[in-house]
Amino acid sequence: MTKVAPSILSANFATLKDEIKSVEVQADYIHVDVMDGHFVPNITIGPMIVEAIRPVTELPLDVHLMIENPDQYIDAFAEAGADIISVHEEACPHLHRVIQQIRQHDVKPGVVINPATPVSAIEPILQEVDLVLVMTVNPGFGGQSFIDSTVGKIEDLAKLKADYGFDYEIEVDGGVKPETAKTCVEAGADVLVAGSAVFKQDDRQAAIEAIRSSYE
Numbered sequence: 527m528t529k530v531a532p533s534i535l536s537a538n539f540a541t542l543k544d545e546i547k548s549v550e551v552q553a554d555y556i557h558v559d560v561m562d563g564h565f566v567p568n569i570t571i572g573p574m575i576v577e578a579i580r581p582v583t584e585l586p587l588d589v590h591l592m593i594e595n596p597d598q599y600i601d602a603f604a605e606a607g608a609d610i611i612s613v614h615e616e617a618c619p620h621l622h623r624v625i626q627q628i629r630q631h632d633v634k635p636g637v638v639i640n641p642a643t644p645v646s647a648i649e650p651i652l653q654e655v656d657l658v659l660v661m662t663v664n665p666g667f668g669g670q671s672f673i674d675s676t677v678g679k680i681e682d683l684a685k686l687k688a689d690y691g692f693d694y695e696i697e698v699d700g701g702v703k704p705e706t707a708k709t710c711v712e713a714g715a716d717v718l719v720a721g722s723a724v725f726k727q728d729d730r731q732a733a734i735e736a737i738r739s740s741y742e
């Protein structure tokens with residue numbers, strides 16, 4: 527069954543615990559967007575917030591690092607309680623080493639590609655990762671429009687997984703809402719990240735239900 531990972535980027539940070547609780551019953555992961563103001567033009571949260579929300583929920587914390595030099599911060603995010611840590615291919619000249627560093631902490635490693643990065647850039651690492659995150663918007667902000675040209679990469683990753691028996695989940699992130707979720711699922715997505723489509727709605731349960739019912 528396709529998983530849904532609400533992104534707290536669009537939540538109210540003044541009441542973050544309640545925000546997480548409001549999606550807990552229906553969500554599969556809590557998606558945490560970490561931005562440094564360098565790799566992307568926005569600044570969000572660091573390991574202290576991950577540590578603070580760790581006791582709030584038993585759901586896996588799916589930490590999406592949009593930062594330069596992620597190797598310098600992986601230990602801190604792992605110790606803070608991340609269950610999955612994903613790094614951008616574009617930020618990692620030594621991607622294999624960074625993936626190994628994440629796994630050494632018993633944390634699931636993921637690799638992320640921007641809309642302009644081809645699947646071929648990560649093919650050598652596919653057998654090493656537990657998650658491949660396909661950005662369906664340019665990273666940095668919530669509430670952007672889904673970029674249709676990324677869908678072919680979801681299909682390619684699903685085919686590679688089937689052909690070679692790789693073990694990764696395919697996650698999509700950006701502009702996912704009831705109108706776009708079905709396309710992603712049909713292309714082969716296993717995990718749908720949704721920020722504004724969940725946290726900008728008053729009824730969170732209905733919002734997640736609307737995403738799920740668009741493809742079920």
Ligand SMILES: O=C(CO)[C@H](O)[C@H](O)COP(=O)(O)O
Nearest residue numbers: 665666668669700701721722
């Ligand atoms: O990584 C991200 C942005 O860089 C977010 O996870 C993503 O944008 C979620 O927000 P929305 O669903 O509103 O597009």
Ligand SMILES: [Fe+2]
Nearest residue numbers: 559590699719
């Ligand atoms: Fe994200």
